[in-house]
Amino acid sequence: MTILDQLAGYAKERVLEAKKKMSFEEMRRQALGLPKGSFSFEQALKKPGMSFICECKKASPSKGLIAPDFPYLIIAEEYEAAGADAISVLTEPKWFLGKDEYLKEIAATVSIPCLRKDFTVDEYMIYEAKCLGASAVLLICAILSEEQLREYGNICDELGLSALVEAHDEAEALKALRAGARIIGVNNRNLKDFTVDTENSRRLRELIPPEVLFVSESGVKTGEDVKRLREMGANAVLIGETLMRAEDKKKKLAELKGSL
Numbered sequence: 001m002t003i004l005d006q007l008a009g010y011a012k013e014r015v016l017e018a019k020k021k022m023s024f025e026e027m028r029r030q031a032l033g034l035p036k037g038s039f040s041f042e043q044a045l046k047k048p049g050m051s052f053i054c055e056c057k058k059a060s061p062s063k064g065l066i067a068p069d070f071p072y073l074i075i076a077e078e079y080e081a082a083g084a085d086a087i088s089v090l091t092e093p094k095w096f097l098g099k100d101e102y103l104k105e106i107a108a109t110v111s112i113p114c115l116r117k118d119f120t121v122d123e124y125m126i127y128e129a130k131c132l133g134a135s136a137v138l139l140i141c142a143i144l145s146e147e148q149l150r151e152y153g154n155i156c157d158e159l160g161l162s163a164l165v166e167a168h169d170e171a172e173a174l175k176a177l178r179a180g181a182r183i184i185g186v187n188n189r190n191l192k193d194f195t196v197d198t199e200n201s202r203r204l205r206e207l208i209p210p211e212v213l214f215v216s217e218s219g220v221k222t223g224e225d226v227k228r229l230r231e232m233g234a235n236a237v238l239i240g241e242t243l244m245r246a247e248d249k250k251k252k253l254a255e256l257k258g259s260l
């Protein structure tokens with residue numbers, strides 16, 4: 001069983017528990033009662049040049065504990081002040097030590113869009129993301145059928161949320177396109193052995209039409225990486241560990257933007 005299977009299996013258990021606290025009907029009712037979102041995440045990625053999605057992540061399956069102290073609100077404010085275009089907030093509790101509260105508080109504090117970075121396995125999680133203040137959710141091709149990608153994309157459209165549809169290989173990128181994805185994230189991390197190769201973005205970029213926003217995820221460490229990804233046509237980079245480990249996040253983001 002891959003780590004993704006385990007993450008998806010546990011997400012299904014979490015949804016069952018969450019539904020005991022608030023029913024699907026009630027969660028949906030509350031989400032639909034909120035003002036429709038303005039697809040602000042998608043808009044943020046449409047600006048000319050490279051957009052930066054900066055991640056708040058305490059731990060991960062591949063790296064274990066990354067940030068023992070995790071002043072998530074300060075980190076989010078630093079990202080915003082440093083010129084991040086959007087913030088990715090991990091809410092998965094077991095392997096990433098994330099919490100829904102992190103997203104709720106960050107989204108209420110910053111004015112840039114927030115992505116709920118979690119392992120969406122049920123439409124309940126999309127309505128929940130809206131109630132937590134997210135502007136976008138992650139849909140992973142490896143754990144969702146094409147039909148689910150399409151259905152969940154429609155729910156996002158109804159709520160005004162953006163869907164970042166994640167692909168790891170050619171077959172998944174084509175599946176995302178068939179399902180109507182408007183933003184495709186290519187993960188450079190091989191989730192079987194955790195190796196990272198940003199060339200994965202180059203391989204898949206060619207398959208994805210220019211009108212579909214292209215996000216390169218994972219393993220971005222230097223300004224040179226960012227420059228290379230921009231040259232290969234990425235609209236945005238999603239950066240976690242490099243920023244989380246940086247003492248001075250403003251300086252690190254400036255460095256990453258520097259060579260553009």
Ligand SMILES: O=C(O)c1ccccc1NCC(=O)[C@H](O)[C@H](O)COP(=O)(O)O
Nearest residue numbers: 060061062063217218219220239240241
């Ligand atoms: O990072 C992991 O170990 C991981 C394992 C299994 C599923 C997902 C995983 N990471 C999620 C991410 O997509 C990254 O947090 C994100 O792309 C940022 O990556 P990085 O800049 O390398 O921290």
